[in-house]
Amino acid sequence: MRLYGVTGWKNAGKTGLMERLVTEITSRGLTVSTVKHAHHSFDVDHPGKDSYRHRQAGASEVVLASRNRVAHMVELRGAEEPTLDSLLARLAPVDLVLVEGYKRDRHPKVEAHRAETGNTLIAPDDPTIRAVASDVPLDLDRPVFDLNDTVAIADFILSEVGLAKAAE
Template identity: 55%
Template sequence: MKLIGLAGWSGAGKTTLLIRLIPCLARRGIGVSTLKHAHHRFDVDTPGKDSWEHRQAGAQQVLVSSAHRWALMTELRGGPEPDLRFLLSRLSPVDLVIVEGFKRDTHPKIEVHRAENGKPWLHPEDPHIAGIAADIRPPATDLPWAPLDDAEGIADLVERFAVDAAAWMG
């Protein structure tokens, strides 16, 4: 299983890019899973559903299963947020895992940058940035880059810089 991240400030276009990258990589015969970091309180369950009621009653884990999918929800109940290595270890084997977020972690990443956001570039401060996807040419860097609207070019960067996840996890 290989690993690469997409890192950038909010509004840079990480999710939009990822949605365009997945089918591009699939056409190349690469199976993809994603791992997304949410910066806010989120919920995949809704009030009124049995599984929501189970969690509200205090269940630490609720596994919901059907003929089409299954999902395991774990309540941290004040415990520490799991780190990237722990979360990766919970995924089933696949060709490539693309991590969205976790920009401060040490995995190799493609920086996603949109000039209109007015945010600083990540690559000058992050040695784990391996390539750049941006709507403008990055200033003063030898890092390879592809235009933000070039999904095939960015897929090339992803394939070039993805690393063995087990080796990265140590």
């Protein structure tokens, strides 16, 4: 499975970059799935809905299915958070999986960076960050792209994972 990450500190532009990359890469005829790490509690379900009621009643897993999409919710109920590898094993085959977050995992990544946040760069101390997408020029030992140059960032990622020819 080809895998590439987008990482960075909070409000660095990760989600916007992910969204643009998915749009760009799928427009080239490739299939893409995403995995996003959340550091906070989240819910895709709503109180009062049947699937919510199933989870509240104690179901370990709830699958919500329709003609348009399937949601598979797993209640950890105190169990360890799943590793990225275990989550990737659940995905159907695609050309590329883009991962948002998971800073400490060892897959290759692009760091999103916005100067206004005041955060330091992760890249200088992390060799898994192969490039930086920034809203300001930076002098680094690896490629630096304009944060909004989605085409160039997509080209870089596809080249890195060996899909550049497939997307032509």
